[in-house]
Amino acid sequence: MNGQSMNDVFFALADPTRREVIRRLSEGGPVTVSDLARQLPVTRQAVAKHLTTLAEAGLISAEREGRRTRYHLTPGPLAQAMGWMAEVGAEWDDRLLALHRHLRRGS
Amino acid sequence: MPDGREPAGRVAREIVLPASPEAVWESLTTPDQLSSWLGSRVELDARRGGLLRLEGGGAVRFGVVEALEPFEYLAFRWRPMVGSPDGPLLGPGTRVEFFLKPKEGGTHLQVVETMMPTASHTSAMASAGASR
Numbered sequence: 001m002n003g004q005s006m007n008d009v010f011f012a013l014a015d016p017t018r019r020e021v022i023r024r025l026s027e028g029g030p031v032t033v034s035d036l037a038r039q040l041p042v043t044r045q046a047v048a049k050h051l052t053t054l055a056e057a058g059l060i061s062a063e064r065e066g067r068r069t070r071y072h073l074t075p076g077p078l079a080q081a082m083g084w085m086a087e088v089g090a091e092w093d094d095r096l097l098a099l100h101r102h103l104r105r106g107s
Numbered sequence: 108m109p110d111g112r113e114p115a116g117r118v119a120r121e122i123v124l125p126a127s128p129e130a131v132w133e134s135l136t137t138p139d140q141l142s143s144w145l146g147s148r149v150e151l152d153a154r155r156g157g158l159l160r161l162e163g164g165g166a167v168r169f170g171v172v173e174a175l176e177p178f179e180y181l182a183f184r185w186r187p188m189v190g191s192p193d194g195p196l197l198g199p200g201t202r203v204e205f206f207l208k209p210k211e212g213g214t215h216l217q218v219v220e221t222m223m224p225t226a227s228h229t230s231a232m233a234s235a236g237a238s239r
Contacts, residue, residue, distance in 0.1 A: 007200075010116030010222045085118050088201075088220050092120040095145065096218065099134060102144035103126040106134075 005058065009081045012057035017042055018050045022073065025060060030070035116201075116222030124214045128178040128207045131214045135181055135205055159183055173202065181205040184223065 012018055021036060033051065037044035051071055054060045058077040063070050124131050134140045141149040147163025152172070159170035170183040182204045206217040 006116075007222060013116075081116070084222075085116070088118045089120060092118065092218055092220065096120060096122045096216070098144045098146070099131075099216075100122060100124055102134060102140070103124050103130060106126070106130070 005077070006081065006084055008057040009059060009077045012053050012059055013081070015050070015053075017046070018054055021047075021050055021054060022059065022078075025071065025073040030063065030072040032068050032070055117219065118221075119217060119219045121215065121217040123210055124216055125212075126214060128209050128214045131207055131216060132178045132181075136175070170203070179207055181207075185220070 013022070017040065020040060024036070024039065025031065033044060033048050036047045036051075040047060042050075051060065051062075055062060055071070058074060060071045061074050063072065126134075134144060136151065136153040138149050138151045141151060145161070145163070147161050149162075150158070150160040152158050153175065155172055155174060157172040159172065161168045161170070168185075170185045172181075172183045174180065174182040182202060185201045185203050200223045202221045202223055204219045204221075206219070208215045
């Protein structure tokens with residue numbers, strides 16, 4: 001995943017409504033815009049817009065079924081975003097340990 | 108954050124260091140000391156807008172000092188470019204912040220690395236906020 005697409009994923013996840021959509025998709029499987037609009041305190045239009053953002057980030061994908069479009073989670077990008085956080089965290093663990101050693105030597 | 112958004116791409120770590128905030132500050136802002144504990148060749152112009160250049164592991168990476176409050180706070184924008192400040196991006200741009208607080212003969216240091224929104228995201232957020 002390049003920097004831009006990682007950014008898209010985190011931008012998509014930075015909104016509480018979109019995180020709630022992700023949570024519902026992870027628990028209940030494919031849903032439609034109407035399903036989500038009934039469950040969430042936002043308009044159908046807003047739901048559609050959030051789904052577009054999530055889809056553009058690659059976090060969900062759409063599946064047409066006759067006249068209905070169902071959305072489901074695509075776990076790859078989410079796992080990669082979590083991987084980025086784990087990697088950056090591990091780098092800081094190492095650096096802070098090195099800084100601790102450096103300061104102990106210096107004192 | 109004011110509109111209820113929280114940065115999702117955020118990593119925070121903390122440690123208590125056996126040195127005064129002044130000594131920790133020196134370690135974070137002096138090129139020689141940075142080079143020593145980071146194990147990379149570091150160049151740093153430690154003032155607001157100053158460039159940070161880090162060479163190691165076959166890559167050159169760049170940062171820009173965004174804010175500094177001696178012995179308390181240091182922030183820089185991290186642009187992991189290859190070759191030059193205009194080179195190709197290695198990964199997402201981030202902000203790295205250091206918070207220093209004196210603690211029982213030592214220093215409590217917190218470091219927070221946050222993924223920075225790109226320009227398109229910033230304008231998308233602004234328009235989302237305006238239409239709410």
